Amino acid sequence: MTKGVVEWPLVLDEAKRLADERGDAFDPAVFDNLSDVIAHASADTPAPLVGLGYWPTIQLSWPSLSLEVFEDRIEVYPASPPGVTCVWYEPHAVGQPFSDAFRRDLSMVLSV
Numbered sequence: 001m002t003k004g005v006v007e008w009p010l011v012l013d014e015a016k017r018l019a020d021e022r023g024d025a026f027d028p029a030v031f032d033n034l035s036d037v038i039a040h041a042s043a044d045t046p047a048p049l050v051g052l053g054y055w056p057t058i059q060l061s062w063p064s065l066s067l068e069v070f071e072d073r074i075e076v077y078p079a080s081p082p083g084v085t086c087v088w089y090e091p092h093a094v095g096q097p098f099s100d101a102f103r104r105d106l107s108m109v110l111s112v
Helices: 008-022 027-041 099-110
Strands: 002-005 049-050 057-062 065-069 075-076 089-090
Touching: 008 027, 008 049, 008 057, 027 057, 027 065, 027 099, 065 099, 075 099, 089 099
Parallel strands: none
Antiparallel strands: 002 049, 049 057, 057 065, 065 075, 075 089
């Protein structure tokens, strides 16, 4: 289930609403990590599509990048050529800085 693009101030509330509708038990750290992504990305990045992941996770999507927010990491899915899937993990603990690689891939959203 994916919601349309929402404004950054509404992303966390929309993610929690979708999680409540799904009914799965979400680890609170998922929403804490989502808050960290919002704090980092909202100043320079357009607001994303907000959806639910396969697991009890939250997805943020742009045309050139998707993120899946877990309790202990962010899965990063940069745009790839057809037939190629690129994914990498950004280990993340709440309140810790993001890596240069994560910031670089997030900046791809601005280049579209």
